[in-house]
Amino acid sequence: MNNTILTIENLSISFKMGDRITRVVENVNLVLNKGETLALVGESGSGKTVTAMSVLRLLPESAVYPTGTITLDQEDCLTTSEQEIRNIRGNKVGVIFQQPMTSLNPLHRIGKQLKESIFLHQHVSHSEADKRALYWLKRVGLKDPSSKLSSFPHQLSGGERQRVMIAMALINEPDILIADEPTTALDVTVQAQILDLIRDLQEEMGMAILFITHDLTIVRRIADRVAVMKDGQIVETDVPEIIFNSPAHAYTRHLINSEPKGWPDPADEQDETLIVVENLKVWFPIQKGILRKTVDHVKAVDDISFTIKKGHTLGIVGESGSGKSTTGFAILKLNNCQGKILLGEHSLNDMDKDQIRQLRKRMQIIFQDPFGSLNPRMSVSRIIGEGLAIHHPGLTPDQEEKEIIIVMEKVGLDPDTRQRYPNEFSGGQHQRIAIARALILKPEFMVLDEPTSSLDRSVQFQVLELLKKLQKEFHLTYIFISHDLKVVKSLCHDIVVMKDGVIVETGDSDKIFSHPEHDYTRQLIATAFQGLPL
Amino acid sequence: MIKINITKINQERWNRFRANKRGYISLYLFSFLFVITLFSELIANDRPLLIYYDAQFYCPLVKEYAETQFGGEFEAPADYKDPYVIDLINKKGWMINPIIPFSYNTINYDLDGPAPSPPSRTNWLGTDDRGRDIVARLFYGFRISVLFGLTLTICSSAIGIIAGAVQGYYGGSIDIFGQRFIEIWSSLPTLFLLIILSSVVQPNFWWLLGITLMFGWMSLVGVVRAEFLRGRNFEYVTAARALGLSDAKIIFRHVLPNAMVASITFMPFILGGSITTLTSLDFLGFGLPVGSPSLGELLAQGKANMQAPWLGLSAFVVLSLMFSLLVFIGEGVRDAFDPRKVY
Numbered sequence: 001m002n003n004t005i006l007t008i009e010n011l012s013i014s015f016k017m018g019d020r021i022t023r024v025v026e027n028v029n030l031v032l033n034k035g036e037t038l039a040l041v042g043e044s045g046s047g048k049t050v051t052a053m054s055v056l057r058l059l060p061e062s063a064v065y066p067t068g069t070i071t072l073d074q075e076d077c078l079t080t081s082e083q084e085i086r087n088i089r090g091n092k093v094g095v096i097f098q099q100p101m102t103s104l105n106p107l108h109r110i111g112k113q114l115k116e117s118i119f120l121h122q123h124v125s126h127s128e129a130d131k132r133a134l135y136w137l138k139r140v141g142l143k144d145p146s147s148k149l150s151s152f153p154h155q156l157s158g159g160e161r162q163r164v165m166i167a168m169a170l171i172n173e174p175d176i177l178i179a180d181e182p183t184t185a186l187d188v189t190v191q192a193q194i195l196d197l198i199r200d201l202q203e204e205m206g207m208a209i210l211f212i213t214h215d216l217t218i219v220r221r222i223a224d225r226v227a228v229m230k231d232g233q234i235v236e237t238d239v240p241e242i243i244f245n246s247p248a249h250a251y252t253r254h255l256i257n258s259e260p261k262g263w264p265d266p267a268d269e270q271d272e273t274l275i276v277v278e279n280l281k282v283w284f285p286i287q288k289g290i291l292r293k294t295v296d297h298v299k300a301v302d303d304i305s306f307t308i309k310k311g312h313t314l315g316i317v318g319e320s321g322s323g324k325s326t327t328g329f330a331i332l333k334l335n336n337c338q339g340k341i342l343l344g345e346h347s348l349n350d351m352d353k354d355q356i357r358q359l360r361k362r363m364q365i366i367f368q369d370p371f372g373s374l375n376p377r378m379s380v381s382r383i384i385g386e387g388l389a390i391h392h393p394g395l396t397p398d399q400e401e402k403e404i405i406i407v408m409e410k411v412g413l414d415p416d417t418r419q420r421y422p423n424e425f426s427g428g429q430h431q432r433i434a435i436a437r438a439l440i441l442k443p444e445f446m447v448l449d450e451p452t453s454s455l456d457r458s459v460q461f462q463v464l465e466l467l468k469k470l471q472k473e474f475h476l477t478y479i480f481i482s483h484d485l486k487v488v489k490s491l492c493h494d495i496v497v498m499k500d501g502v503i504v505e506t507g508d509s510d511k512i513f514s515h516p517e518h519d520y521t522r523q524l525i526a527t528a529f530q531g532l533p534l
Numbered sequence: 535m536i537k538i539n540i541t542k543i544n545q546e547r548w549n550r551f552r553a554n555k556r557g558y559i560s561l562y563l564f565s566f567l568f569v570i571t572l573f574s575e576l577i578a579n580d581r582p583l584l585i586y587y588d589a590q591f592y593c594p595l596v597k598e599y600a601e602t603q604f605g606g607e608f609e610a611p612a613d614y615k616d617p618y619v620i621d622l623i624n625k626k627g628w629m630i631n632p633i634i635p636f637s638y639n640t641i642n643y644d645l646d647g648p649a650p651s652p653p654s655r656t657n658w659l660g661t662d663d664r665g666r667d668i669v670a671r672l673f674y675g676f677r678i679s680v681l682f683g684l685t686l687t688i689c690s691s692a693i694g695i696i697a698g699a700v701q702g703y704y705g706g707s708i709d710i711f712g713q714r715f716i717e718i719w720s721s722l723p724t725l726f727l728l729i730i731l732s733s734v735v736q737p738n739f740w741w742l743l744g745i746t747l748m749f750g751w752m753s754l755v756g757v758v759r760a761e762f763l764r765g766r767n768f769e770y771v772t773a774a775r776a777l778g779l780s781d782a783k784i785i786f787r788h789v790l791p792n793a794m795v796a797s798i799t800f801m802p803f804i805l806g807g808s809i810t811t812l813t814s815l816d817f818l819g820f821g822l823p824v825g826s827p828s829l830g831e832l833l834a835q836g837k838a839n840m841q842a843p844w845l846g847l848s849a850f851v852v853l854s855l856m857f858s859l860l861v862f863i864g865e866g867v868r869d870a871f872d873p874r875k876v877y
Contacts, residue, residue, distance in 0.1 A: 332776055360778030373769040377543075377791050387777040437777070 005175055005208050006032040006055065011068030013050055013059070013232075025051050025232045027067070032176065037202065037209040039219045039240075041255070042229035043456040044427075048212045051229070052178050054078070055210075056089050072176075091121040094169030098181040100161035104153040110137075110164055111149035114171060121172045136167040141197055159190035166197065173205060180212045187319035188483055192527040195222055214456060216259060217486075217528070220244065228252050258461035260490040264313060264509070265472055267493050271309040274445060274477050275331070278305045280339035282326050300326045301337070302501040308445070308494070313471065313478040315492030315509070317485060317524065323501040324481045328447040331479065332363055343445075361391040364438035368450040370430030374422040380433055381418035384408065387441045407440045410473075412466060428459035432466070439470065445477035452487060464491060485528035489513060497521050550870040557866020564859040571677035578634035578670035581614050586627040615640075634658075636667035638674040638827035650835070650842040660844040662835050668844065672852050674827035679856070682743065683809040687801060689747050690808075694754030695797055699785055701755070702762025709759075716752050724749040725820075732820050742821060746811050753804055754797055761793035795871045802864030806857055813853065829853055 013025040025047040032038050040048045053059050055070055055077055070077040072092065077085065089095075097103040105113060114133040118124060124132070130149075137145035140163040153161060162182060169177055179198065183191040199222055202209055213219060219226055220240060227237040228251065236249040247253045283297035301323040308314045316324040330337035333348050333356050341348040346359060367373040374383055384404050388395060395403070405415040411432045422430060431451060438446055448467065452460040464487060470476060482488050488495065488509075495512045497505040497520065505518040516522045552558050575595060576583060585592040587604055594614065601612045604622045612619050614629070623629050636642060636657075642665045645651045649665040659668040701712040728737075728745060735741060765771060766789060774784050815821035816830025829849050836846025 334772060334775060357778040357780070360776065363776075365773070365776045367769045367773060369769055373773045375770045375774075375788055386774070386779070390778050390783075434773070437773070441777070 003033045005034050007071040009069050012066045014064050016062045032208050035206045036224040039211045039223035039226045046229045047232040048229050091172050093176045094174040095178045096165050096169050096182040136171050140167045176208045178210045188527045258458035260487045267312045273307050274310040275308040276342040278340040280304050282330050282337045299501050304503045311475045312493045315488040315495045316481045318498035322498040324498050328481050361441040362444045364443040365447045366451045384436045407436045411436045447479045449481045547870045551866050554866040556862050560859040560862035574673040578673045579632045580637045580640040582629040582631050585629040588626045636670040638671045641665045659848045671827045675829040679809045682812050683805045686808040687805045690751040693751040695758050698755040698758025702759040728820050757796045758793045765789040765792045799868045799871050806860040
């Protein structure tokens with residue numbers, strides 16, 4: 001097999017922490033052929049990034065390699081000299097990282113950073129390097145590339161930054177590109193563009209790509225072969241057709257089955273209306289001068305209206321910056337807004353702080369970052385019970401404890417763990433704790449602000465099932481804020497599509513998915529369900 | 535539940551503090567000295583601790599007795615240094631004197647030479663320029679310095695934390711006006727105000743405390759405000775608002791604990807600073823009223839009487855011991871609370 005460019009044989013990686021040694025990768029075998037895209041799939045903590053970074057020896061000092069070899073061009077990357085590995089980095093192997101913001105130095109202009117990687121590996125003149133940098137910015141599809149050369153990273157959008165990163169990784173025409181979740185931090189439509197770009201460049205240059213991701217949709221789109229990783233081991237390697245259609249390993253099946261699918265439980269159209277939002281505006285003033293005169297407004301949410309029926313789920317869909325979270329916060333009166341918000345018979349914008357506080361038990365929120373929304377200094381039972389003390393002050397400690405135990409069982413947590421602290425739980429459990437904290441107040445409606453987007457797919461699936469179950473049991477009304485149309489489709493009855501603070505389309509879920517009217521909606525749906533039957 | 539949490543994290547911190555030998559020993563020594571000096575009356579006093587006279591016990595520390603009680607002639611309070619009174623009591627009983635038979639304001643008239651007199655068997659570190667025993671004055675002076683420092687630290691930290699918390703949590707115009715006020719307020723010349731004030735009233739302990747507090751509460755505002763500016767955007771704070779918690783509860787339960795680590799780390803140093811303030815005011819003569827046992831006044835005497843080095847030296851040794859201990863404790867606390875070592 002002369003075609004092989006990178007071979008990882010029997011690789012194990014351990015991390016030393018004081019006296020403890022934790023093995024994170026165990027006996028991994030991988031082969032990367034010329035010009036192919038190998039997708040390394042797995043949930044967070046499965047060791048996929050660690051495996052890929054070990055090729056360039058980019059792991060921290062505490063990493064040790066008990067067994068295995070990584071062969072690149074007849075050279076063992078693990079034992080070769082520091083000099084040689086520096087030559088490999090950037091020259092033979094390029095890397096794109098997950099966070100485009102933090103992988104560019106904010107203090108240097110784009111052009112300088114691009115040229116730096118040219119000078120490291122090639123002996124060219126300044127003017128030649130300038131030309132090449134400009135050429136590559138054009139090649140990765142940046143608009144107005146010559147002015148981008150003298151921009152700073154913060155002046156570019158996330159997608160543009162990721163394009164710059166790709167240019168940096170490819171500018172020395174490496175044989176291998178390691179892409180570590182390059183699209184996870186980007187909006188869906190931008191994601192699609194970046195993937196297309198990577199694929200086009202691969203066709204042109206014929207490099208091999210090691211693509212690390214947890215997103216099976218991406219795998220379907222770009223992979224030639226797929227390696228599934230779990231707990232530091234590769235459980236299955238095959239072409240996508242076989243992986244997706246007849247997976248051999250139980251874990252692969254589990255991964256594929258945890259793709260959100262199906263439809264929400266049908267809701268009755270006759271249900272009474274619970275929430276009415278009319279002409280909601282959230283404007284943030286732009287103030288200038290010493291007297292801080294308001295010169296203009298940032299219109300985060302601009303004049304939107306919708307209604308939600310009791311027991312229904314309204315999905316608010318849009319990309320980051322479209323104002324969907326701001327809308328959710330405004331309905332809960334967590335920020336300042338104008339317009340009319342009716343919760344049942346109460347008009348929230350005509351009430352003072354204390355009256356709203358009384359109403360809070362009827363409306364609750366679940367946040368995106370499950371760990372960040374739990375106070376790390378409080379035990380789980382205190383976190384869950386916190387709202388009880390405010391809204392039901394008459395309860396005795398025993399009654400409170402009983403309520404906490406009941407609600408923990410409802411959300412699928414072991415009540416015996418209630419004296420533990422948040423850092424002892426996993427991401428999915430954090431989200432269950434947050435749901436329990438909201439649920440214990442017996443709310444009528446909940447705002448779910450991207451509750452699953454920071455979770456692994458299989459955990460996501462469980463949390464979504466839990467939310468559905470609770471909705472049925474307590475006849476809950478949800479506002480589900482998400483950028484992930486697959487999740488939205490499986491949970492929401494009605495959908496509001498937002499862009500730049502305004503609603504571009506609204507309607508029931510069936511209609512939106514089968515007959516999207518607005519171009520933007522169509523684009524969103526196309527990128528989310530590419531290659532999948534609706 | 536709360537207790538479990540506090541003991542768990544704090545137990546770890548306490549262990550880490552104890553692992554720092556220098557800080558731990560300093561805390562031990564400082565607490566020892568402080569507790570000892572709290573009972574200065576039992577150690578350095580011009581009255582006996584206990585008198586047994588005529589089959590009866592007397593305790594002059596808590597009650598004034600007239601000379602006639604012990605068979606004397608005058609109705610005036612007994613002077614237990616008077617050989618005549620001592621004789622009277624010893625005839626019909628006995629008395630226990632403290633280790634140092636002088637209080638901070640007892641003037642020893644029985645000196646070999648003119649005051650300040652050098653160290654001798656009766657006055658271990660000599661006397662000051664009025665013939666008062668220096669050891670006794672050091673005991674009382676240490677106590678009043680630490681008490682003043684502690685009170686000032688607690689009060690100024692409390693005000694500073696509240697001011698910083700309110701500014702940081704609410705932000706906006708409260709923050710802007712608060713910050714501008716602090717800038718103006720902290721540029722007022724404290725010393726001149728004290729000088730002016732001392733010409734109007736006779737400053738005592740509480741006056742001094744009030745004035746230094748008025749100009750000293752700003753030290754923690756910056757730290758606490760920064761922690762609150764950061765903390766108020768945490769998701770669990772928003773979650774608490776969504777639960778319907780009042781602002782006060784959110785501040786105390788969810789945000790303040792984050793700021794406390796920084797605040798507690800600063801406290802030993804604030805304590806040191808407070809004591810320095812009092813000492814320097816005393817040194818300049820604008821501090822505690824005349825006759826009070828103060829380390830600063832002793833330093834001033836040392837400066838005025840260069841021929842009597844025991845004055846300045848003893849004050850210097852006590853002050854530098856106290857500050858060294860406080861700095862060592864502060865370093866220990868800082869390391870123990872270092873968040874990078876927690877997880």
